[in-house]
Amino acid sequence: MSQEPIIGIDLGTTNSEVAYVTDQGPEVLKLHDEGIVPSFVALDGNGRVIVGQEARNQQMVNPRSTVSSIKRKMGTTEKVRLGKEHYTPQEISAFILKALKKRAETVLKQPVGKAVITVPAYFTDAQRYATREAGEMAGLEVVRIVNEPTAAALAYDARQEQSQRVLVYDLGGGTFDVSIVTIESGVVEVMASTGNNHLGGDDFDDKIVEVLLKHLETEHRLKAGDDAVLKARLKRAAEKAKIQLSDYAYAMIEEDHVGRVRGVPVHLKYELSRSEFEDLVREDIMGTMEAVSRALRDAAVLPGAIDKILMVGGSTRIPMVSDLLEEKLGQRPHLEIDPDLCVALGAGIQAAIETGREVGSVLVDVTPYTFGTSALDSTTGTPYLYVPLIHRNSKLPVTKSRPFYTVQDNQEAVNIEVLQGENPDSRNNILIGEFYFKGLSEVPSGNEILMTFSLDVNGLLKVHAVEKETGKEIRGVVENAMRSFDDEKIDDSKQRIDELWGEEEGEEEDEESSGEEAEDVGASLDETVSKARSMMKEASEEDQEDIIDLIEKIEDARKRSDEKSVEQLREELEDLLYYLE
Amino acid sequence: MGKSRIAMKLSRLGKKDGALEKISRTLKAFSKKTGAACRAAWGWTAGSFRKGGLRPWSSRSASIPFPPGDWRYEVLSDFAEWLAEVESPPPLPVEPSNDFVEVLAELAALRQEMQRQNREQQAVGEGMARMGEAHRELVSRLESGLGSLEALESAIREKTEKSVFLHFADLRDTLQRGLREVERSSQKGKFLWKPPPGLESCEEGYQTALARFQGYETALEQFRQGYAMALERFDRILTHMGIEKVPVAGCPFDPSTMMAVGTRPAEGGEEGTVAEELVSGYTRGEEVLRSAQVVVAVARPVEEAAD
Numbered sequence: 001m002s003q004e005p006i007i008g009i010d011l012g013t014t015n016s017e018v019a020y021v022t023d024q025g026p027e028v029l030k031l032h033d034e035g036i037v038p039s040f041v042a043l044d045g046n047g048r049v050i051v052g053q054e055a056r057n058q059q060m061v062n063p064r065s066t067v068s069s070i071k072r073k074m075g076t077t078e079k080v081r082l083g084k085e086h087y088t089p090q091e092i093s094a095f096i097l098k099a100l101k102k103r104a105e106t107v108l109k110q111p112v113g114k115a116v117i118t119v120p121a122y123f124t125d126a127q128r129y130a131t132r133e134a135g136e137m138a139g140l141e142v143v144r145i146v147n148e149p150t151a152a153a154l155a156y157d158a159r160q161e162q163s164q165r166v167l168v169y170d171l172g173g174g175t176f177d178v179s180i181v182t183i184e185s186g187v188v189e190v191m192a193s194t195g196n197n198h199l200g201g202d203d204f205d206d207k208i209v210e211v212l213l214k215h216l217e218t219e220h221r222l223k224a225g226d227d228a229v230l231k232a233r234l235k236r237a238a239e240k241a242k243i244q245l246s247d248y249a250y251a252m253i254e255e256d257h258v259g260r261v262r263g264v265p266v267h268l269k270y271e272l273s274r275s276e277f278e279d280l281v282r283e284d285i286m287g288t289m290e291a292v293s294r295a296l297r298d299a300a301v302l303p304g305a306i307d308k309i310l311m312v313g314g315s316t317r318i319p320m321v322s323d324l325l326e327e328k329l330g331q332r333p334h335l336e337i338d339p340d341l342c343v344a345l346g347a348g349i350q351a352a353i354e355t356g357r358e359v360g361s362v363l364v365d366v367t368p369y370t371f372g373t374s375a376l377d378s379t380t381g382t383p384y385l386y387v388p389l390i391h392r393n394s395k396l397p398v399t400k401s402r403p404f405y406t407v408q409d410n411q412e413a414v415n416i417e418v419l420q421g422e423n424p425d426s427r428n429n430i431l432i433g434e435f436y437f438k439g440l441s442e443v444p445s446g447n448e449i450l451m452t453f454s455l456d457v458n459g460l461l462k463v464h465a466v467e468k469e470t471g472k473e474i475r476g477v478v479e480n481a482m483r484s485f486d487d488e489k490i491d492d493s494k495q496r497i498d499e500l501w502g503e504e505e506g507e508e509e510d511e512e513s514s515g516e517e518a519e520d521v522g523a524s525l526d527e528t529v530s531k532a533r534s535m536m537k538e539a540s541e542e543d544q545e546d547i548i549d550l551i552e553k554i555e556d557a558r559k560r561s562d563e564k565s566v567e568q569l570r571e572e573l574e575d576l577l578y579y580l581e
Numbered sequence: 582m583g584k585s586r587i588a589m590k591l592s593r594l595g596k597k598d599g600a601l602e603k604i605s606r607t608l609k610a611f612s613k614k615t616g617a618a619c620r621a622a623w624g625w626t627a628g629s630f631r632k633g634g635l636r637p638w639s640s641r642s643a644s645i646p647f648p649p650g651d652w653r654y655e656v657l658s659d660f661a662e663w664l665a666e667v668e669s670p671p672p673l674p675v676e677p678s679n680d681f682v683e684v685l686a687e688l689a690a691l692r693q694e695m696q697r698q699n700r701e702q703q704a705v706g707e708g709m710a711r712m713g714e715a716h717r718e719l720v721s722r723l724e725s726g727l728g729s730l731e732a733l734e735s736a737i738r739e740k741t742e743k744s745v746f747l748h749f750a751d752l753r754d755t756l757q758r759g760l761r762e763v764e765r766s767s768q769k770g771k772f773l774w775k776p777p778p779g780l781e782s783c784e785e786g787y788q789t790a791l792a793r794f795q796g797y798e799t800a801l802e803q804f805r806q807g808y809a810m811a812l813e814r815f816d817r818i819l820t821h822m823g824i825e826k827v828p829v830a831g832c833p834f835d836p837s838t839m840m841a842v843g844t845r846p847a848e849g850g851e852e853g854t855v856a857e858e859l860v861s862g863y864t865r866g867e868e869v870l871r872s873a874q875v876v877v878a879v880a881r882p883v884e885e886a887a888d
Binding site: 032042044045050053054055056057058059060061228229232233236256265580 | 761872
């Protein structure tokens with residue numbers, strides 16, 4: 001690594017990261033942590049500047065000496081107070097960049113003086129200039145300012161040979177952006193960008209906290225009032241539950257000793273379902289969907305003209321977001337690269353490109369197929385509704401669960417079909433496993449069965465079904481779930497079609513295949529000839545003559561389009577070369 | 582060069598060695614006699630072989646420029662077969678002939694075979710050398726791979742340990758809260774109203790209340806001890822795992838290992854120290870596994886953030 005390294009930086013509103021392309025590929029640089037540095041700057045009791053988690057940790061104690069979300073002020077002349085002094089937004093950002101630079105130098109064990117920094121697509125020239133300035137103040141030469149959606153697209157597709165129109169949906173901790181960009185031979189044009197500067201995962205946590213506080217008041221007569229400490233505890237529990245609901249249908253929130261009512265300790269136990277959580281955040285998420293429509297309008301693009309949807313920001317893990325986008329745009333968004341790190345990784349890739357290094361995209365293990373089960377559609381009554389549990393391109397290993405309900409009163413058993421495929425009609429997908437769940441309770445219809453699919457990198461698909469009320473469960477395993485059952489099915493269909501078409505189809509196929517072969521011969525002939533030419537120098541005089549003779553004959557035969565002779569001569573030449581090797 | 586090709590060459594070489602030696606000896610003797618004339622004629626003969634599509638070293642010989650039944654046809658096809666099939670050393674296909682041109686033709690073919698053999702041997706030798714190199718490279722790669730595998734294994738172990746541990750850390754907090762509640766429930770230090778002398782009617786009730794109170798305190802003390810024991814056991818396991826609990830009780834607030842989630846007016850002179858621990862924090866070496874979440878004692882309630 002003799003070349004001076006260039007690092008890639010995602011300078012975010014809530015969090016920042018620094019990435020670098022190592023021999024193992026693009027990586028976010030970690031220093032005894034997960035690589036996520038809160039964008040907080042503070043002065044500690046001794047007047048020393050602290051950045052990141054440490055600064056965030058003391059915000060409650062020292063709010064006057066703590067600055068957060070400075071990105072919102074970039075490009076303005078407004079100064080912020082830090083202790084007794086006032087600083088420009090560039091200066092505050094420079095503290096964050098300096099911390100990231102130091103982190104990179106510690107991890108890479110060499111000085112770092114150059115960086116690529118990302119900014120939102122909607123940033124004005126003044127804001128971009130301010131970002132560049134901040135970099136210089138931190139001792140970093142900013143070799144390039146890259147748009148965040150561009151960086152995300154780079155992480156997914158570093159080469160980008162084809163022209164594509166990409167929609168980047170970025171829902172982070174506190175901000176939301178949607179951008180439509182066109183990427184053509186490395187040049188990126190931002191066609192539209194819109195969003196909400198004050199919406200994100202924190203708002204969703206607060207909504208769960210409200211529900212919990214209300215529950216404590218109605219169930220236990222515990223009034224939290226202004227108990228900031230209790231609220232902090234509940235917020236932590238809420239965030240945990242929210243994360244769990246991305247994969248599971250229910251999250252149990254259990255907090256002991258949350259307070260006392262008439263001297264008696266009160267404990268909180270609340271089961272939050274995914275559907276309840278979705279009701280809580282629906283309004284906000286629908287608002288983001290409107291922004292998506294607005295962006296499409298601004299870019300004058302129809303939903304069908306979007307080639308790819310990329311997800312950025314931790315809150316995009318909420319399944320409802322993907323589902324609504326799929327409904328709206330007719331394709332499943334990509335979420336396989338960690339949405340918290342995606343932009344930083346893209347910045348790292350751009351940095352490597354700046355040094356002229358050959359880089360690939362971020363590699364992750366994903367499932368190439370969707371796995372789901374078959375159910376009765378309660379709205380239309382069709383018994384063949386395909387309900388996907390694990391979507392195609394999900395990062396592995398993955399676990400997803402969903403509730404299902406019995407149709408009849410006293411229904412004793414359910415048939416669980418494990419299907420591979422994308423078709424909304426379950427009959428058109430491939431049955432890769434089938435389980436019977438017998439001995440269900442004698443209860444009216446609507447008995448809830450929670451189904452969980454877990455898929456690992458080796459293609460082992462574990463199926464778990466549990467009767468929610470009683471806890472009765474069954475477990476099943478499908479091995480080699482990621483095998484291409486499709487091909488087998490296609491072969492079957494092909495055979496059927498061939499039979500129907502009779503010989504005609506067969507002939508056509510023959511022609512096709514001979515055409516392919518001819519191409520192959522052409523390619524290998526050129527290879528053989530050029531190989532012969534290069535080996536001639538080393539060969540004896542006699543062999544040289546033979547080689548020249550053969551090459552001439554081959555060229556003659558080629559001119560005459562005498563394929564048979566060409567092939568024969570090529571074999572001769574190959575035989576000769578074979579022994580010269 | 583692929584492994585299979587080298588292997589193929591080796592087997593072919595082994596099977597033909599005997600025959601070749603024989604040919605080589607014949608050839609040497611013959612060439613001494615025929616000299617230059619022989620060499621000149623060879624070029625022509627070899628050329629004519631190829632023109633006719635007959636490749637002396639190949640099993641794919643197609644046409645022979647003599648009609649079947651002709652003795653030359655027999656000779657040439659036998660010879661081609663001998664070259665192609667290498668299962669057993671075949672007899673020399675050369676029939677005694679008076680025709681010098683024919684002898685030369687056969688001889689040329691033999692020489693061609695010799696040349697081929699030499700090339701093969703050379704190729705095999707080079708192949709072996711390359712295999713040796715490849716083997717050495719493989720071993721060194723394997724060694725360095727094993728090293729990084731060990732590093733990977735320990736990284737995975739540490740990560741798994743961390744995620745499992747953090748679940749248990751939550752349990753410790755539950756135990757801690759239980760202990761605190763038990764301590765708060767204790768009525769020790771409170772007064773029990775004792776009836777004044779003369780109110781004998783109340784004396785019995787007083788004795789019952791006193792006994793009940795003492796029994797209650799004893800039970801609470803047992804609960805307290807139970808919680809304390811569980812916590813001590815937990816902390817012993819921590820030491821065993823190389824994990825340290827972030828010390829908080831009475832300690833100054835340290836933002837590198839603690840997160841302030843609230844403030845409380847300091848009672849006395851302990852401003853800037855931890856007033857209460859809500860979530861315990863842990864470190865392993867330089868890594869902060871989890872920050873402690875604490876309430877910090879401050880001189881006066883902190884105002885809202887300026888911005």
